[in-house]
Amino acid sequence: MVDKEAFFQQIVAFTTAVHEVTHTFTKDIKPDDITPLQYGILEYLAVSQPVTLSQISDCKHISMPNTSREIRKLCEKNLCEKFDAADDRRKQMIRLSEEGQAMMNVAFARIGGRFLERMKGASEEEWKDIQQAMQVLHTKVFY
Amino acid sequence: MVDKEAFFQQIVAFTTAVHEVTHTFTKDIKPDDITPLQYGILEYLAVSQPVTLSQISDCKHISMPNTSREIRKLCEKNLCEKFDAADDRRKQMIRLSEEGQAMMNVAFARIGGRFLERMKGASEEEWKDIQQAMQVLHTKVFY
DNA sequence: GCATCTAGTTATCAAATGATAACTAATGAG
DNA sequence: CTCATTAGTTATCATTTGATAACTAGATGC
Numbered sequence: 001m002v003d004k005e006a007f008f009q010q011i012v013a014f015t016t017a018v019h020e021v022t023h024t025f026t027k028d029i030k031p032d033d034i035t036p037l038q039y040g041i042l043e044y045l046a047v048s049q050p051v052t053l054s055q056i057s058d059c060k061h062i063s064m065p066n067t068s069r070e071i072r073k074l075c076e077k078n079l080c081e082k083f084d085a086a087d088d089r090r091k092q093m094i095r096l097s098e099e100g101q102a103m104m105n106v107a108f109a110r111i112g113g114r115f116l117e118r119m120k121g122a123s124e125e126e127w128k129d130i131q132q133a134m135q136v137l138h139t140k141v142f143y
Numbered sequence: 144m145v146d147k148e149a150f151f152q153q154i155v156a157f158t159t160a161v162h163e164v165t166h167t168f169t170k171d172i173k174p175d176d177i178t179p180l181q182y183g184i185l186e187y188l189a190v191s192q193p194v195t196l197s198q199i200s201d202c203k204h205i206s207m208p209n210t211s212r213e214i215r216k217l218c219e220k221n222l223c224e225k226f227d228a229a230d231d232r233r234k235q236m237i238r239l240s241e242e243g244q245a246m247m248n249v250a251f252a253r254i255g256g257r258f259l260e261r262m263k264g265a266s267e268e269e270w271k272d273i274q275q276a277m278q279v280l281h282t283k284v285f286y
Numbered sequence: 287g288c289a290t291c292t293a294g295t296t297a298t299c300a301a302a303t304g305a306t307a308a309c310t311a312a313t314g315a316g
Numbered sequence: 317c318t319c320a321t322t323a324g325t326t327a328t329c330a331t332t333t334g335a336t337a338a339c340t341a342g343a344t345g346c
Contacts, residue, residue, distance in 0.1 A: 016190070017281055054324080088313075112147075131150065133279040136273060138156070211296085212296090289345090290343100292344090306329085308327090313323095
């Protein structure tokens with residue numbers, strides 16, 4: 001049998017480490033004129049665009065009024081833009097503007113660079129192991 | 144060769160999933176009378192106590208004045224306590240109080256329960272795979 | 287013994303975030 | 317058609333968090 005107590009300790013240590021590393025890799029990336037919450041929204045947009053306000057609200061756990069406010073600010077900074085959904089005239093779709101897309105490309109490239117830097121000594125086999133490991137955890141625990 | 148672009152996509156998707164799952168597993172755990180920041184400090188204490196204020200400040204990326212303030216609030220709520228370090232009379236060591244320890248035990252048990260629930264169908268072999276996967280990522284990427 | 291450094295505190299201010307009420311407009315059910 | 321529901325907005329307020337300056341007390345270098 002597995003030792004569930006030890007297993008849980010391991011989960012805590014692991015998730016803490018993931019938070020810590022992503023934090024240090026991300027903290028000095030975002031431009032000074034956007035807040036952490038706004039950066040989180042832009043990251044979500046970069047991965048999932050186009051999305052509705054309601055989707056942002058659900059996925060990022062931000063109330064609708066606050067989501068509306070933050071999106072308005074991002075639009076004012078010309079980082080994203082709204083357009084009407086074809087199927088339902090109540091819906092507002094959001095996507096990154098060209099400027100926003102360019103900004104996120106730069107941010108992602110820098111973060112990616114840091115991960116690559118961290119793993120530059122890895123052998124072909126280690127890369128495979130790491131990818132395999134992420135796949136296992138992604139499908140079985142963190143989905 | 145590994146496809147580094149795809150690899151990075153995978154990292155982003157994976158870390159996002161870890162954040163998402165830990166968030167949903169943790170959000171309704173903390174008592175209403177402590178803030179998210181305070182909960183984070185308590186979690187850190189539970190894992191690393193006893194620690195100094197400076198250690199909390201460093202590890203949780205909170206300025207010393209703000210760390211001092213939050214610790215004072217936690218002490219006022221009887222969740223942690225200060226005591227003097229033996230070696231240096233400037234240092235204040237912090238540890239959970241009995242009440243704080245009890246609170247974190249409950250919180251951790253509930254979070255642990257949710258992970259176990261999520262993995263209740265897993266075979267002996269899958270458990271091994273998952274532990275193995277965490278170990279790989281913890282040592283090679285998230286350290 | 288004096289200057290300098292480290293650990294922590296207190297007070298204060300500004301900004302970011304969370305929460306709620308009251309609203310408009312479009313959709314969908316009956 | 318009418319009523320309930322959904323998507324989003326605006327305004328407002330409270331709380332949380334971040335940032336800085338000015339301070340005390342103990343340690344450390346020389």
